[in-house]
Amino acid sequence: MTHHTRKSDKHYSLDDDGGWTMTNFESGLWLIGLGPGDLSAMTTASIEAAKSCNYRFLEGYTALLPSGEGAKLVEIVGEYELLMRPEVENPDQLLELASENAVALMIVGDPLQATTHVDLQLRAKAAGINCHVIHGISITTIVTGAVGLQSYRFGRQVTLAYPYGDYLATSPFELILDNLQRDLHSLVLLDLDPTGMGIDEQKPMSPAMAVDILRRSADKIGENIEQWKIVLCSDMGRPEQRIFYGTLDDVESINNGSIHCIVIPGRLDELEVEALARWN
Amino acid sequence: MTHHTRKSDKHYSLDDDGGWTMTNFESGLWLIGLGPGDLSAMTTASIEAAKSCNYRFLEGYTALLPSGEGAKLVEIVGEYELLMRPEVENPDQLLELASENAVALMIVGDPLQATTHVDLQLRAKAAGINCHVIHGISITTIVTGAVGLQSYRFGRQVTLAYPYGDYLATSPFELILDNLQRDLHSLVLLDLDPTGMGIDEQKPMSPAMAVDILRRSADKIGENIEQWKIVLCSDMGRPEQRIFYGTLDDVESINNGSIHCIVIPGRLDELEVEALARWN
Structure with a gap:
């Protein structure tokens, strides 16, 4: 895991017509479900949370984002970095980053459907780091x-x-x-x-x-x-x-x-x- | 089923930063999942489709929208009318309306998880009416x-x-x-x-x-x-x-x-x- 990910310098809102504004975005690990891969199936909450995080990662081994959607994801939420299995299953660096920043781990489908993500959630808890879950549509x-x-x-x-x-x-x-x-x-x-x-x-x-x-x-x-x-x-x-x-x-x-x-x-x-x- | 629902006179888009525009919105029945009830869990596609339909109904008996969220739903997608079981299980009026208009039936959770909605989809097909499904997060x-x-x-x-x-x-x-x-x-x-x-x-x-x-x-x-x-x-x-x-x-x-x-x-x-x- 390198730290090339661009830091977002502001918080966004979608409240033109009755949406939600997230202020005081909390540090910690945000497990964010993207839904099945067609990004129009992302929820308002997942877009909002991913945009608002200071660092963004995409979990790249329990599921796959279709080709072409990666560029769209950047347009919607900002730059992100791909994380493969070793960096998610040995998450010391990820959790250290999340101890002082809002860190998004975006997951195709719904988080916590895979053992790995439940384990990550429990490790965050053990380390005293907040872990938030934003659900997505599951296959x-x-x-x-x-x-x-x-x-x-x-x-x-x-x-x-x-x-x-x-x-x-x-x-x-x-x-x-x-x-x-x-x-x-x-x-x-x-x-x-x-x-x-x-x-x-x-x-x-x-x-x-x-x-x-x-x-x-x-x-x-x-x-x-x-x-x-x-x-x-x-x-x-x-x-x-x-x-x-x-x-x-x-x-x-x-x-x-x-x-x-x-x-x-x-x-x-x-x-x-x-x-x-x-x-x- | 009365026809007090307000007709939407324009199509919306969410494409400030890489979203989707729905043009030529098709007539037919749109089964639209709202997710679990907190409307921040609505997907971009469901908001877009519900806004774009000419008539909007909320299916009110297989699941429940929390109090307060009804008003928020109006802000997000526009006016709608509540439909209870008899009007969904005997859908002649609904299908007649959908034969010439884009009609949204919004469903808390995901459509097609209940037998009633699968049956409705098959009836629409038998009547030669397009039936589109926009998925939502299921409980x-x-x-x-x-x-x-x-x-x-x-x-x-x-x-x-x-x-x-x-x-x-x-x-x-x-x-x-x-x-x-x-x-x-x-x-x-x-x-x-x-x-x-x-x-x-x-x-x-x-x-x-x-x-x-x-x-x-x-x-x-x-x-x-x-x-x-x-x-x-x-x-x-x-x-x-x-x-x-x-x-x-x-x-x-x-x-x-x-x-x-x-x-x-x-x-x-x-x-x-x-x-x-x-x-x-």
């Missing part, structure tokens, strides 16, 4: 809503990790089966980090790779999943958002889009059948 | 994040309904037990509508009533829950947000706050134990 909300399946019929959320060499973990697949046995839907997030280290450039998992992992997991524990129909959600919450409902073969052949996740539906009620029929 | 995201429990360790979401006369449904309690048996946390939303009709004034369920329903449900199926420690989340996503972690007796005695929900933790990992210890 979970967008996907469960947009697809049209009932949000209360989702079971535990699953993340498919990249396989490391020959090793393939079947536990994510087993969680999906467990949800299915209880007639629940599964939201399956796809890994962004092929190395598992959080330091290299992110590489969102392709639909083909995700289907391959599902098939190999099923083979390994003796399940047949070739009859499954699943929902592929691409670039959700962005203008180019697309949803597709089809077989594993169909999904495997989809090449466009940059960030994807999958929903594996459990038993469908009548309204849900109709809702999914839109995405064929 | 689900805020609670799972703010409490500090891992979002992927939540099982199926549960809603505790008001008992009707002598009848008490035990199915919500059984879903909680099912999550617990699988070491998963439960987010328990509390009912707002004592009549189940969606037409009267909303009456958010009190912590005491929620604990009473949990106890009576446990009695009815022969479980002992007096050792439980649960998390009470009050007025989440608003400046007065409070979180408390304690016994059923503790939670039962809490009288302040206006809207509550509960988290019933499953098995806790080390980080989660530390995260919950903040709320004692």
Whole structure:
């Protein structure tokens, strides 16, 4: 972490017509959710807080800002610096800076959905540094809503990790089966980090790779999943958002889009059948 | 549904410093999420869309705007009219209006998390009327994040309904037990509508009533829950947000706050134990 970030020399307000003014902006760590990446989904509070902080960082490894949005973010809130995993998981420098300044750590999606951010919050507390949270729209909300399946019929959320060499973990697949046995839907997030280290450039998992992992997991524990129909959600919450409902073969052949996740539906009620029929 | 709503005669933009301009605002139904009720959590896109619509309605029965925020909403987006359940579930008038105008239906939280809104979206489609969705922050995201429990360790979401006369449904309690048996946390939303009709004034369920329903449900199926420690989340996503972690007796005695929900933790990992210890 270098300290090239430009210091903001004034506080902003958005109160032309009934907005909020933040005065006496407090020092400490501000965890600020940006929403899904299309920056029009930033909240007034998140814009205000990020603008008002003296230093701004973007957490760059639990989620990805789409190309082009980085420049827009500078226009909206001011200059910022990218922080990768080591500087967030060993946050001594970050917390030292926050002990005397208002420091924004901007996070794509919602803060505190990742273990790392909860841990950071607890470390700030232990160091006697104020930690404020400004929520953002999470991918979970967008996907469960947009697809049209009932949000209360989702079971535990699953993340498919990249396989490391020959090793393939079947536990994510087993969680999906467990949800299915209880007639629940599964939201399956796809890994962004092929190395598992959080330091290299992110590489969102392709639909083909995700289907391959599902098939190999099923083979390994003796399940047949070739009859499954699943929902592929691409670039959700962005203008180019697309949803597709089809077989594993169909999904495997989809090449466009940059960030994807999958929903594996459990038993469908009548309204849900109709809702999914839109995405064929 | 009367038509007193003021027509907006111009389109707005927020592009002083890199924002978005919406031109040629399309006719149709705009389902617009307002977030949790503190209007600083509205997104740029939701403010822009609501301002730009020719007619504005607030859906007033699946969730509640805090007192005082209604006037602020008028300042931010313009005049609007409240719609209750019958006019949303029998939306002929609403859809007719949307066939030739841009009509905003503003929803506290995120649209499409409630069955009603998915149904409305499908009806609009069937009637050949464009239906656009602008997402908002959902209570689900805020609670799972703010409490500090891992979002992927939540099982199926549960809603505790008001008992009707002598009848008490035990199915919500059984879903909680099912999550617990699988070491998963439960987010328990509390009912707002004592009549189940969606037409009267909303009456958010009190912590005491929620604990009473949990106890009576446990009695009815022969479980002992007096050792439980649960998390009470009050007025989440608003400046007065409070979180408390304690016994059923503790939670039962809490009288302040206006809207509550509960988290019933499953098995806790080390980080989660530390995260919950903040709320004692």
